[in-house]
Amino acid sequence: MIEPPVRSAAHRADLDPPERHPEAPAPGTVLPSHYADCVGCGPNHPTGLRMVTTAGPDVTVTGTFTVTAAHQGAPGLAHGGVLATALDEVLGGLSWLLRKPMVTGRLETDYIRPVPVGTTLALAARCVGFSGRRMYAKGQGRLDTPDGPIAIRAAAVFVVVGVEHFTEHGADMTAEQVHDYEVNP
Numbered sequence: 606m607i608e609p610p611v612r613s614a615a616h617r618a619d620l621d622p623p624e625r626h627p628e629a630p631a632p633g634t635v636l637p638s639h640y641a642d643c644v645g646c647g648p649n650h651p652t653g654l655r656m657v658t659t660a661g662p663d664v665t666v667t668g669t670f671t672v673t674a675a676h677q678g679a680p681g682l683a684h685g686g687v688l689a690t691a692l693d694e695v696l697g698g699l700s701w702l703l704r705k706p707m708v709t710g711r712l713e714t715d716y717i718r719p720v721p722v723g724t725t726l727a728l729a730a731r732c733v734g735f736s737g738r739r740m741y742a743k744g745q746g747r748l749d750t751p752d753g754p755i756a757i758r759a760a761a762v763f764v765v766v767g768v769e770h771f772t773e774h775g776a777d778m779t780a781e782q783v784h785d786y787e788v789n790p
């Protein structure tokens with residue numbers, strides 16, 4: 606029997622407000638790829654989404670994702686799992702503004718409109734607040750322009766982790782990669 610998830614990413618009333626890190630990239634800064642082989646943002650990934658994300662004001666990130674024939678789930682339409690990946694990437698980019706390594710714990714996605722091949726989704730993410738190690742966030746994707754119709758919405762919980770999460774569970778990392786994932790004091 607497959608058990609459904611028992612937790613929710615719905616935002617709680619008792620969250621600590623998000624704090625933009627003093628060394629966060631300035632609003633308008635294009636965020637670097639955190640890993641060259643990442644399926645979301647990696648420039649070396651042969652079939653990745655090649656997303657570009659940008660720091661916004663407060664604790665917000667925007668990004669774009671152009672849907673191509675490689676992302677179809679039905680003829681001419683984007684696959685929902687690929688759209689969730691794009692949302693995950695822009696939500697994960699909040700790490701840069703908080704200067705905390707985090708992993709996705711939960712990602713709830715509403716699919717509101719079909720997204721045709723050729724669409725450039727305008728994605729946006731905002732940190733809502735913290736409860737201990739849990740970071741609550743929301744995100745959305747609009748068709749073609751930042752004021753276009755909303756196609757997808759998400760609520761997410763990311764969990765703050767130490768660098769050992771990646772060194773213990775993943776492949777070997779270079780000293781430079783470890784440094785990039787270290788939590789700033």
Ligand SMILES: CCCCCCCCCCCCCCCC(=O)SCCNC(=O)CCNC(=O)[C@H](O)C(C)(C)COP(=O)(O)OP(=O)(O)OC[C@H]1O[C@@H](n2cnc3c(N)ncnc32)[C@H](O)[C@@H]1OP(=O)(O)O
Pocket residue numbers: 612613639645693694695696697698699700701704705706707708709710711736737738739762764766770785786787788789
């Ligand atoms: C210098 C900085 C720069 C940084 C560099 C920037 C990089 C910026 C770009 C990144 C962009 C990438 C975007 C894609 C990001 C992925 O796709 S990450 C990959 C997918 N996610 C995973 O693989 C995570 C797999 N899960 C796990 O490893 C573990 O379950 C977790 C999430 C680490 C938690 O395990 P744990 O550390 O043992 O912690 P645990 O005590 O279980 O939970 C801690 C707290 O979180 C809560 N929690 C745990 N799981 C969940 C859940 N699923 N839902 C809700 N709450 C949860 C617990 O209830 C607990 O809450 P409290 O009781 O403390 O209040």
